[in-house]
Amino acid sequence: MLTDITLGQYFPGTSPLHNMDARVKIVLLFIYIVAIFLFDNHVNYGIMTAGALGAVILSRLPVGMVLKSIKPLWWIILFSFGIHLFSTPGEPIFKVWNFAMTREGIIQGFIISLRLVLMIMVSSLLMFTTSPLKLTDALESLMSPLKKIGFPAHELAMMMTIAMRFIPTLLEETDKIMKAQQSRGSDIGDGNFLQRAKGMIPILVPLFISAFRRADELAIAMEARCYQGGVDRTRMKQQRLHDIDFWAGGIFALFLVSLIAVQIIL
Amino acid sequence: MSIELKNVSHVYMPKTPFERLALDDITLTIPEGVITAIAGHTGSGKSTLIQHFNGLLKPAAGSVLVDGVDISRKSNEAKTARRKVGIVFQYPEYQLFEETVAKDIAFGPTNMGCSEEETLERVKKAMEFVDLDYDKYGKRSPFQLSGGQKRRAAIAGILALKPKYLVLDEPTAGLDPKGRESLMDKFRKLHKAQGTTIVLISHNMDNIASYADNVIILNRGKVTLEAPPAEAFSKTEVIRQAGLELPEVKSIMNELAANGLAIENDAFTMDKAVQEITEALRRAGKC
Ligand SMILES: Nc1ncnc2c1ncn2[C@@H]1O[C@H](COP(=O)(O)OP(=O)(O)OP(=O)(O)O)[C@@H](O)[C@H]1O
Ligand SMILES: [Mg+2]
Numbered sequence: 001m002l003t004d005i006t007l008g009q010y011f012p013g014t015s016p017l018h019n020m021d022a023r024v025k026i027v028l029l030f031i032y033i034v035a036i037f038l039f040d041n042h043v044n045y046g047i048m049t050a051g052a053l054g055a056v057i058l059s060r061l062p063v064g065m066v067l068k069s070i071k072p073l074w075w076i077i078l079f080s081f082g083i084h085l086f087s088t089p090g091e092p093i094f095k096v097w098n099f100a101m102t103r104e105g106i107i108q109g110f111i112i113s114l115r116l117v118l119m120i121m122v123s124s125l126l127m128f129t130t131s132p133l134k135l136t137d138a139l140e141s142l143m144s145p146l147k148k149i150g151f152p153a154h155e156l157a158m159m160m161t162i163a164m165r166f167i168p169t170l171l172e173e174t175d176k177i178m179k180a181q182q183s184r185g186s187d188i189g190d191g192n193f194l195q196r197a198k199g200m201i202p203i204l205v206p207l208f209i210s211a212f213r214r215a216d217e218l219a220i221a222m223e224a225r226c227y228q229g230g231v232d233r234t235r236m237k238q239q240r241l242h243d244i245d246f247w248a249g250g251i252f253a254l255f256l257v258s259l260i261a262v263q264i265i266l
Numbered sequence: 267m268s269i270e271l272k273n274v275s276h277v278y279m280p281k282t283p284f285e286r287l288a289l290d291d292i293t294l295t296i297p298e299g300v301i302t303a304i305a306g307h308t309g310s311g312k313s314t315l316i317q318h319f320n321g322l323l324k325p326a327a328g329s330v331l332v333d334g335v336d337i338s339r340k341s342n343e344a345k346t347a348r349r350k351v352g353i354v355f356q357y358p359e360y361q362l363f364e365e366t367v368a369k370d371i372a373f374g375p376t377n378m379g380c381s382e383e384e385t386l387e388r389v390k391k392a393m394e395f396v397d398l399d400y401d402k403y404g405k406r407s408p409f410q411l412s413g414g415q416k417r418r419a420a421i422a423g424i425l426a427l428k429p430k431y432l433v434l435d436e437p438t439a440g441l442d443p444k445g446r447e448s449l450m451d452k453f454r455k456l457h458k459a460q461g462t463t464i465v466l467i468s469h470n471m472d473n474i475a476s477y478a479d480n481v482i483i484l485n486r487g488k489v490t491l492e493a494p495p496a497e498a499f500s501k502t503e504v505i506r507q508a509g510l511e512l513p514e515v516k517s518i519m520n521e522l523a524a525n526g527l528a529i530e531n532d533a534f535t536m537d538k539a540v541q542e543i544t545e546a547l548r549r550a551g552k553c
Contacts, residue, residue, distance in 0.1 A: 012283060173360075179322045180361035183353045184423060185377030202373065205363035209409070 009127035016244055017059040017129045022138035024245045028252050029126050035259060036115050043262050045114060051255050052118050052125075059129050069124035070117055077113050084109035132164040141239055155229050162218070170211060177206045267333040269296040269319055269351070269431060269465075274328035276314055288314040290487040292328070296431070296480075301457055301464045303474040306484030307509030312467045313356065315484065316433045319465070320351035332431070349378070352429025356436050358420035359413065367393075367411070367419050368404035374427040385426075392422035395452065414445050421449075425456075432456070433465040438473075450477060475499070475513035475534040483508050496532050515539050 012018075017025075036048060056066050070077070086096075090104030130138075140157030147153050181202045276289040288311045296302050296319075306312050317323040318330050321337045321344075330337050335347040355361070364370035368389050375385040393400045396418035403411070408419055421437065434453065438446040454477060456462050468474055474481060474495070481498040483491035485508040491498055499505070499516045512520070516534040522543070523531045529546040533539040 176355065177361060179317065180353075180355050180358065181373075182322060183320060183355075184361075184374035184427065185349065186373070187377070202361075202363045206360055210360060 009124065010131050011061055011065070011128045012131075013060060013129065015058060015060040015129070016248075017055065017125070019242075019244050020129075020248055021239060021241055021245045022130050022134040023141055023239060024241070024248060025126055025130060026135075026138055026142060028248065029122055031252070031256070032122055033119055035256065036118055039259050039263050040111075041263050041266055043266055044259050045111065047255070047259055047262065048118060049114065052121050055122065055125055059125055061125075061128055066121060066124065066128070069128075070120050073116065073120055077116050080116065081109040081113045084112055133161060136160045136164065137235075137237075137239060154233075158229060166211075166214065169214070170207070173210055174203065174207055177203050267298050270331040270334075271295075271315075271318065272329050272331070274318060274325040274330060276311075276318070276323060277326045278314075280326070288487055289318075289325075292487075292489055294482060294489055294492055296463065296465055298430075298463050299461055300479035301454075301466060301477055302480040302482060303466045303468060303478035304482045304484060305468060305471065305474060305508070305510055310484040310508070311487040312484055313435055314487075316353060316435060316465065316467065319431065319433055320353060321348045322353075349427070350430040351433060352424045352427045352431070353433045354421055354424045354435060354437055356439060357417075358424070358437075359416035361420055361423070362408040362416060365407060366405050367398070367408050368400070370408050370419065371423045371426050374423055378427065388426040388428065389422075392426040393419075395425055395456065396422045397448070397452075398422065414441055417441065418449070429462070431463045431465065433467075435467045436469070437466070438468075438470075453477075469510075471505075471511055471513040472515070475515065476536075483510070485509070495534055499534050500532070 032048075032051070039045075039048070056063065059066075085101055085105045086099040088102050088105035088108045090102035092100035092102050094101040127135075136157045139160070140153050143151065143153040143156070186199060186202055271292050271294050274289055274292045275287065278284070278286045278288050292315065304312050304315065314323065318325055319332070321330070324338060332347040332350055335343055337344050337348050362370050364373060371389045371392055372385050375388045380388065389404075390400050393404065398415065398418055403415070403419075408416060411419060417437075417440075424432070432453075437453070438449055441449065450473065453464055453466070457464050466474070466477065478495055481491065481493060481495050482489060483498070483504065490508055491501060491504050493501075499512060502512060502520070505512060511517070513534050515536055519529060519531050519533055519539055519542070523529055527543070527546050528549065529542045531542070533542045
């Protein structure tokens with residue numbers, strides 16, 4: 001059913017990762033991803049993998065779900081593995097026609113795939129443990145220094161919030177309209193492309209009308225409450241750093257120091 | 267013949283933290299030729315239940331038979347069976363999409379493969395039935411109608427399918443008292459004239475008392491009562507537990523009986539109640 005996907009990525013919970021401030025999560029994630037590409041020592045790959053796995057365990061999400069997040073990019077990973085396998089010069093161990101599979105190729109391909117997997121895993125961890133609302137709030141707050149040069153950080157975040165807020169609503173509505181039209185005997189998803197496109201009209205027209213109506217109602221409701229973007233607005237949920245965020249920062253700093261140490265010494 | 271549900275369960279969003287058992291092992295029969303009312307608190311699963319009647323939702327377990335045919339099958343027979351059930355959803359006006367009212371109502375019959383004359387005939391009949399003048403409203407855009415007119419146009423869109431079983435999900439929600447009454451009377455008329463089986467979802471127990479021949483009460487996804495109204499309304503406890511109220515007439519009669527008036531106390535409509543009370547008074551020699 002269509003509404004099954006409404007939840008998007010967020011997976012509610014009370015783990016330390018869920019409780020962290022979203023801004024801290026975003027910053028740490030950003031540094032981690034840069035680190036993945038900066039450090040190329042084999043021991044460091046081990047440390048980074050351990051770090052990512054540690055975060056997965058801390059998030060208390062079902063491991064299967066985190067692994068599933070890699071699935072959509074499975075082919076890209078496989079493809080880049082294949083490319084590196086055959087294009088890295090070195091000691092050949094296997095030959096297919098003109099292409100030699102090298103020992104270095106296997107290692108290089110494995111490393112590239114690992115980087116990709118780690119990157120996807122930690123990014124989806126952020127999506128899984130942070131509600132969309134907190135995410136946009138955090139983005140706004142991180143982008144707010146840019147307001148000085150006229151960047152509309154608040155408006156952008158507001159638009160994102162509204163869009164995200166209405167995704168489930170519109171999906172639900174689509175589902176309802178589809179069922180209503182199916183009850184009137186419309187066969188959605190039957191026939192060739194043209195027929196199917198035509199079959200969409202009875203769904204799209206009511207959907208658009210309701211979307212516009214909702215947008216209009218929302219605008220009026222906001223205006224009635226004297227909404228004004230940006231300036232001097234306070235929040236119902238203040239973003240504040242808690243102990244857990246400092247702990248996370250501390251642990252992450254240790255993690256980073258060990259990466260740098262290993263990189264320099266080995 | 268009838269609509270029969272056998273041990274039907276339905277789970278929304280299975281295998282996620284939002285998993286929810288909306289229907290729990292439901293077995294019930296909607297007999298042909300009568301008006302069946304389904305009542306229950308908000309979120310008890312009424313809308314979920316009726317979407318199983320024409321296969322919009324597939325049960326997680328159990329089976330649905332319409333006139334003895336399992337509608338989950340792929341066969342043509344099952345398709346025909348599904349088409350015997352017409353559902354008018356909660357707030358059906360949101361399904362309107364065509365340029366004109368007449369075209370919108372024709373959508374169903376055209377999909378069924380009716381000929382042009384047949385379709386036109388059905389559109390006219392359906393519009394006449396819901397009191398929308400074909401000549402006046404047929405060529406208008408459905409979006410220019412008032413809320414109540416939109417509702418009636420949408421209902422006409424289902425009536426044009428000539429369903430054997432007409433399922434109505436709170437058809438009068440959001441209408442004024444007069445509109446409510448006239449709409450309900452239309453459904454009763456349809457039931458009388460064409461013998462259409464009607465399934466009516468309603469929160470309004472007074473409504474149910476005056477229209478239904480058969481009452482089904484849902485409570486948290488389970489059927490807790492399936493009986494004719496006289497019997498159903500005597501089970502005060504079950505009705506309270508389901509988060510519903512007795513019909514007003516019935517609770518007044520209960521009060522009277524509790525205060526010592528010797529009535530039979532199986533009335534739940536106004537006329538019957540008046541009759542019972544006068545009889546009781548006469549017997550007591552007071553009038
Ligand atoms: N599309 C859906 N996805 C997930 N859960 C749903 C969905 N639709 C309904 N539910 C849940 O299933 C339960 C039954 O819902 P349903 O719509 O059948 O109730 P209802 O009896 O029709 O209520 P109402 O009187 O408010 O119309 C509710 O708890 C609801 O939260
Ligand atoms: Mg409902």
